[in-house]
Amino acid sequence: MNLIFRWLMRLSATLVVVIVLGVAMVYYLASRSLPEYDKVLDLPYLTAPVEIVRDNANVPHIFGQADTDVFYALGYAHAQDRLWQMTMLRRTAQGRLSEIFGTATVEIDKLIRRLDIYALAGASVEAQDARTNLMLRAYATGVNARLDEINTSALGRGAPEMFIFNAPVSAWRPSDSLAIVKLMGLQLSGHLNHEVLRAQMSLAVPDPARLADILPDNPGSGLTALPEYSQIVPGVQRFAETLPRDDHPLSPFKARAFAGASNVWAAAPSRSASGGTLLANDPHLGFTAPSIWYLARLQLQSGSVIGATIPGMPVVLSGRSEALGWGLTSAGLDDQDVYIEQVNPENPEEYRTPDGFKTFEKRGSIINIKDQAPITITLRWTENGPVLPGTQYNLASITPPGHVAALAWTVLSPKDTTMSAAMRLMEAKSVHEGMTAIEGYIAPAQNLMLVDRKEIAMKMIGAMPRRDARHQSQGRLPSPGWIEANRWQGRLPYASNPEFIAPNGGILGNTNNKTVDRPFPNHVSFDWGDTQRVQRWQRLMQAREVHTRDSFIEAQLDTVSFTARSLLPLIGAELWFTGEAAPEGTPLRQRQRALTLLAEWSGEMNEHLPEPLIYAAWLRSLQDRMVRDELGPLARELTHVEPLFIERAFRDVDGAAVWCDVIQSALVESCADMARLALDDALIWIEESWGSALESLRWGDAHQATHDHPALGDVPLLRYFVNIRQSTNGGDNTLQRGLTRGTGPAPFENVHGAAYRGVYDFADPDSSVFITSTGQSGHFLSRHYDDMAQLWRRGEYIPMSLDEELARAAAVGVTVLRPLR
Template identity: 25%
Template sequence: MKKFKKILLVLVGLLLLVAIGIAIFINSLKPDYSGKKSLPGISDEVTTYFDPYGIPHIYAENEIDAVKALGYVHAQDRLWQMELLRRVAKGKLSEVFGKDMVKTDKFFLSLGIDDHTKETISSIDDQSEAILLSHAYLQGINEFIKNGPTPVEFYLTGIEKEPFTIEDVYNAVGYMAFSFAMAHKTDPLLTSLRNKLGEEYLSGLAISSDTSTVWIKNYKGMDTDTLGANITASVTAALDKLPIPQFEGSNSWVVAPQKTKNGKVILANDPHIGFAQPSVWYEAHVSTPTYEKYGYHLAGVPFPLLGHDRNLAYGLTMFENDDIDFYYEETNPSDSTQYKTVDGWKNYEFVNKTIKVKDGDDVTFTYKKTHHGPVLNNIADQISGECPVAMSWMYTKPTNMVMHALYGLSHATNMEEFKSALPNIHAPGLNVMYGDAEGNVAWWATAKLYEMPDSLSTKFILDGPSGDEEPLRFLDFSENPMAENPPWNYVYSANNQPDSIAGMLYPGYYLPENRAKRIVSLLDAKNDWDKEAISKMILDITSPVNTEVVSELIKLFDVSHFTSEQLVLLDSLKNWNGKYSLNTTSPVIYHRTLYYIVKNTMEDEMGPEMFKQFLSTHLFKRQIAWGANVENGKWWDNVNTPDVVETREDIVLMSFKQTWESLVKDFGEDTSQWTWDKVHTLEHQHPFGQVASLRKYFNVGPFPVEGTREVINNLAFPYDGTGFYKVNSGPSTRRIIDFSDVENSISILPTGQSGNPLSKHYDDQAEMYVNGQFRKMMMNKQEIEEKAESILIFR
């Protein structure tokens, strides 16, 4: 018995040692927010205060030292995110996730982001301030890689940590630029629809600019086959596999002193980006004797894309301009290595690439390039052997000066200095929103815009060999849309159509007027805005357009066909105020019916796969309100019922019946249970959260959430036949900067500051975000010192 007890005690002791060892190991993987660390190369001590939400406030004697410290603390919270982001353009995701990512790697390699980066690096001035600071930031990242703990994801994937280079910085921005583009989802699809169905069907789509909708006003002050559908399918499939978020849309408005209670500018910004864990932005406050900025950083990028100080503030939304064109090419029938140009036959450029695949053989592939860009055929299996189609993308054309632009924006001290940096942004197209302590408000659309021949639509695949469908000229930045201190005393952007100041419309993939209409109506109606009122506005969940759609469609209902229960809900829908609260039923009825209407109207002509692609475009969003008002047209008739010609009334009534039946099936006959919180949910997904056993450790949520697609609080989702709306994109931050009290400006992140699952800041803002709460962006040093949870000193 004594021997048994001794053995038991030994076993318990061993288990205790193992448990302690595991605990010590796990604890060693956490970010280190306190203590003293060596940071080689800094000239003086750098003190970093971490506030209660893990945001670093970095104080240094010079900017080089401050940015090195920024690189270190950014890496310790977001190294895994940095690692994934730098791998996209280089085609190195298969090296982490295996063969499922091969097509995605092929696609991004063919875009030429990495090749364009190499060209840029070979020609940049290494001694420019932007590049010197970038290298300092990289030194901080690499110091953490060398001496800091390894994030758990590296252990789980088995990949080694490797130093970051200046190429990684440019490639991260390159991915962002492509993520903004919508042409790759739209142009080939529209071309296929035209070839398959003819022009009469296209006239029933909201392709062209709608002059009856709300446009952004300018003010300058006193001064033949299915190839297209296959391309869309291949691109969509490649992007769907990405383990990092895509950029989707955004809201921003800046209110001039004349319309604020305290007579000072207020800026609001909520960029809409695909939800993922970690969330996209890393917040940091950097302060030196000559420079200060509270900024939002993309993983691996030293300069903030969003930022403010005591003098000025800026934010971004997507311009949605068309900076990708597709061209049919013609291969020489006598020599397959040549293609036709206006100057005769020219040799294809052949590019060879190799993709390393985890637990598999390397994949080697070759793609062709024309003077337009990469030929997409053979990059995806389903479009091999067809007529060559090349993609011309503005990002890879001019010299890349985007990093210099970001440096310029973050270091400007006034409006003129800020504006002077904007022409360096050639792609992605951005609406840059600006306000300052002097009372200026401005909006500029930044992009390298170009003029095409009259009457030529860039929404379709163009003719490459003729030379007749090429850009005629590039516009000067002064011809871009913009508004500076307009007499209506505010500027805004909701990704909607801008007006022209160059005698032409700017081709693009603009979102419908829903959010813009609501923003304009709210701003026009009030002249005493303050931070509290703006914070309520940024959380607005009312759609003025969806209620108009309901009013139009409800006219078509013959109430004699409805039960008493249906009439009650129909009456509720008729009186719906357009709000998307959690306990309301009208949004559920509206969206299910809308899905069935669109499906019953268009899937018979398009087919299931093309219809699925259509639902992922901005064109579909524009089609909803516009199409509901089309009384007659070919789309309404079901081509699969040749003996019957369906009308709009037939489609709407059938769709409502299907909605009712599906809701009874999902939730029972008690209609009070058909509420928005049952169907509209948000879960922030980590790549490892797709594994069921790891989901609770890496994912954040799910939460029922208010809002919907195309309201100001734009919590969007893809449509499908399930009737359940899993939110996949929305405000990546909500920021409000009030120059009457700039040190008490407010913001929020969707989950938390840290991307490390072991950090307490991994998800400490998630419930606040869902509940519409904010936290302070502290800039007062005394307050920062008093409220700091920890201090990390670099020596």
Template identity: 25%
Template sequence: MIRLKKIAVFLVMLLGILILLFFIVTGLLKPNYEGNIEFNSLEKEVSIYYDTYGIPHIYGETQEDVYKALGYVHAQDRLWQMELMRRIAAGKLSEVFGEDLIATDKFFLSLDIEEATKKTVANLDPKSTVVKLSNAYIEGVNKFIKEGPTPVEFYLTGIEKKDFKISDMYNTMGYMAFSFAMAHKTDPLLTNIKEKLGETYLSDLEINVDTNTVWLKNYKPPISDTLQIKRKLKNTVATTVNKALEKLSLPLFEGSNSWVLSPKKTKKGAVLFANDPHIGFSQPSVWYEAHLKTPDYEKYGYHLGGIPFPLLGHNRNLAYGLTMFENDDVDFYYEKTNPTDSTKYKTATGWESYSYVSKTIKIKGEKDIRFTYKKTKHGPILNGIAKQVRGEKPISMSWTYTLCENKVLDAFYKISTANNFKEFKQALPGIHAPGLNVMYGDVEGNVAWFASAKIHTLPDGINSKMVLDGTKGKEERLEYLDFSKNPKAINPPWNYVYSANNQPDSVEGKLYPGYYLPENRAKRITQLLEPKNDWDKEQVGTMMLDVTSAVNPLVVTELGKVVDVKLLNDSQIEVLDLLKEWKGDYPIDSYTATIYHRWIYYFIKGTFSDELEEELFSEFLGTHLLKRIIAPMAAKSESVWWDNITTTNRKETKQDIINSAFVAAWNSLEKDFGKDYKKWTWNKVHTLEHEHPIGKVKALRSFFNVGPFPVPGTREVINNMGFLYNNTGKYKVTSGPSTRRIVDFSDVENSMSILPTGQSGNPFSPHYQDQAEMFVRGEFRKMMLNKKEIQETSKSLLIFSPN
């Protein structure tokens, strides 16, 4: 008995020591949100008030001072995220995660982002304001690296903290530009389909523009759009690579919604601005919020890791946001190597020499390896690097991001410092890639949408979604269009602008090719906006949470027309009738939503998997192309894809595919959830977990990851919770609103926002996941601008002193 008591006492003491150590470690590693820190290079003191959600409100006398402070506080909350972001384009992930990431490092090195960064940085003017403020931000980041606590991820992975440089900013922007590039998933796939099956199989894949879809309408006002339009207001106010990146839970840009309502559409007669960029979910979430204020500058902004200037932002005068333009800025080319000299390739003017770039890749726990890739005048050769590039013919990649002068950082600085519509518009031509829909609204009543990108043209008749011929000079880029020819709408007479990544209307009779998403979200947005002229911010918030598809019920109607009910049992017929009455909504207790998507998966699989086989079919499921073809394929009566080429005794029809898909879906749902279809609810299959790279380790998952949560919504509704179809029947949400943000110019100090998890990426911070359940419930919080209110409600004060 005495021995047992001693053991019990020992265990209690051990537990107490462990708890004490945990609190000591937590105290040492968590961010410092209060106190006084010496920062000798500051001109004057900087005060940082942290609000309830850990968002810094930074007050200083000069922009350089507040950017130094921003760099420090950004790093103390997000240094691990910033570290990974700068490593991707530079091919330095294997150094952290080992040999499994060698292929990813090789791919990103071969994209030439780092080489383009070197050229850009070499040509920077060190005296320019952009460079000075960037260096101020970097100084703050590096001060934290030198003096602040090391984030726990650095200990777990065994890597050292190293100073940041301005080149890291450009490498990060290059990675984010690539994450848009749907061409990497689509062009090689379509070319493989053409070469394997023939052109007939391309005709039903909606490669070209659908003339019946909902387009983004252009509008240029009759007066000069370089002038502010003032109104009297009522109130004065890459497939393999992508899989690797998904495993690391790194953000990939996917889509986005935005709409901006002019005063005539709102209850209080002031502009209402809404934006929710759709990005791959990760932990920490992609945006870092910060409010900066000096005597001559103020911005409440959303920052990418390692980037000083906000990509989304607002103040009392104007607001701006982004969605993805989805234009085609990548062209692939077949090259021909000289049969007698492998160092040369064929051009229209003769044989030219390949150029070679060599890099060293450091691998955790292994010896360094040397990696060399070759380039033509078009760009790098991707054979043997990108798995979706198949065959022996060399294929090069021509990408606008690396080919054109990079002024993106300058553009976002000018955007973030613009004081009015004229200054704002003048900054936009600096965005060359990735293509962005830039959304704008201001206190004067202006609303605008600009497709911002360097758009290039190819010779007539050339399909940019196929691999082109690089040997004859007949399929080369002809020119980059002047920004004035880009799609846009400025103060249109229908009194709103919007974007849902859908096809823009023509400019001068020309439709620009791209990888636009289907009309689903666009159709729903316009359905809701058109009839109503008394919007307020609460109603806009409700609209942002809308989970009804305007298209999916039409798909059910088309499929239902050809179902042979004689092959169905009574329960199946009952459910089919329920589906025909379904409104296309996705609350978590819906069973019709579950049945619809299971049916659609088997419909897609039955239609395409026999021709494409496993590998190509898997690639196909990850493209925007798939999203575009579901409704059109459901409506077609004839298609070459209906026949199952693995059967020889008959030719299958659309009815065969749809009947077998419905039965397969039914049987799989019964197997998963039992015979009572009312228990096949959406919450059982549609879940969101915000994954941290370290959360892949099972023992650490609950500490680093946030969730999982059952969530409403689905692919291509306004509350866009995206997922990939697969044979599990479970729809793990991978992308969605990276923030929901509403700016109301009738009451700008009460504008609203939310983040998917929290402001901090430090798991010891109280703000690591304090917004996660609010996000799932569809709640918002205030984006504070009023200094008095900020001071009175501040949870802590951090002061940087020059001595």
């Protein structure tokens, strides 16, 4: 017995030693790739020494004698901190994820290949101006200098993920940076989804007049009635099945609700307490760890610029110089059209055009798959754009037999000068210069807010498709591609893009709300991104005669839901304080407790309160009950509550209250009935998920921000090291926007919001502030991986200063890059 015990002890000790050695070895290999910030390097292709001074938040301040050296150093810094992220963005744009992740990402690669994003980016290199091409080459050379250093110095392959996935990294090229621009356009464009969903709804809703309820137009002038989709595209099946969406964390194809959003606003000197202009900007994208944003300061010959960059792209997308500040929001421009192309029944290699049948342009593309045989797909194009498979975007559900769907999209330009325009913007010294500099910007369409020391302005930037006034669907529904009137006729001139310069009121802003109401075809869009946040923003801006940097921060962090304050009185009108007190422990008593809490609630979506969770669950259950019987499986496409739909129904606008009646039941249910039933549903769900003690609920427990690592976030044990989870304020329709997941067992997780916030004060530029949601480093062993996360959660910022002495005073390291002699 003693012998057995001794051997068990020896085996246990050996096992512990092996585990400890294994962990130590893994840590050693992973830590080898941690960047060293205090060093001197001799590198080729530099013209003079350049310094990368990293302040105490690890923001690089890059000082050089030539702009090419500065962009070289930016490429080096990006690769130091975000190499894995950069290579994944590039692989995504190339359609080469499956070489690393196997069959799980094949469908992503297929669709990316069909869009041909990477080839179009390569073709666009020649379209850039000479200076931009020079800077792109310098940036790529800096990235490659870091890759060479990793290889020669055995720096752990540059990132821990490189060991796990054994992903070879090729040299960086200028076309790679242009491909990432197009990839961002893919994440920010949602009109393809809108068109398909509108067509599906047109086929599914029994009464065509009800389409305006479930997919309402933004408030403004009315739209002339559109024909039913089946009238535009005969032969399409009614009530076609919708396919479940593949939400792979590495997929750039986002659901309709996640197609990009942002806030930006500015104050002229007349509305500023200090007499200087103010600008606040917080772009909204899906949360990841690390954040997509990377803060940097560049000392250019034209002057310093500081702000938010995206690793892989050598431009400051939101930021400021000494003279000019700029910020962005998604413009909502309708820059995508789906075309239904008729295949020649006599020859499947041809499709119908206004001039008869023509041959598809075709090319084969090989997709290599890890541990599997490669597959070859055939890419096809029509005159309108690439042909997309019916399995994507639910296109099969709206495409009749004998037809295919093609996509026209401004991002798919082989002469895309967006990068050159962004480069020129960084050199501008005034609002006027900035608006002129950005003219060559193509996609993704944005509202660009500009402020100099005296003036504010907003200009929509991006190519606007020129549509024929006779277009059958006005771009709102897929249309036959062989009808000339449906086809694009080039693009509108830059001068026709909406602009707002020096408004009399001294305040400009955009929350993705409707900006203009011009008649088709000179319109911008029929589908905008916001009807709710703008209401709260207007109230906050009008509440003060003059604003300060701190009042702009206060607005940026505001968590009061206009939606809750406007809808709750409607849906609870016949439920508030009615009936006698019910016995304790009954469903009726629970409903009364919930209604009492909501009746006394201000609408603030604070993480510590129970009311936001009760409200959100009630609205979600209410919309689901209202649409499920009419839409069936299509109801799952409505992942988030549409406030205008709820309001139309409860106000019975044009008979919209009919949505409250359950078609299958013999009774005629009222909207009050539906509200009561939905509240009971919500309380049952809350009890099953969070418990029955309503007063003890916390919105923040359900509304956790999910900064997850796209590749390692689901790996057992490792996910606790790479994911960043935080209890957060806000909601779908608050200015501090925290868009919820909308589906699955955790529908209220915060998955999309302002991963970057900046407030720029031109009365005292160095008092400007900014922040990202995670940290500067993409290395999960680095202290800079998540050192900004808690600051961001608490609504705090770090200095956004161009003071060189301040940057050097508390630097975490200074890297000197010297020309190789």
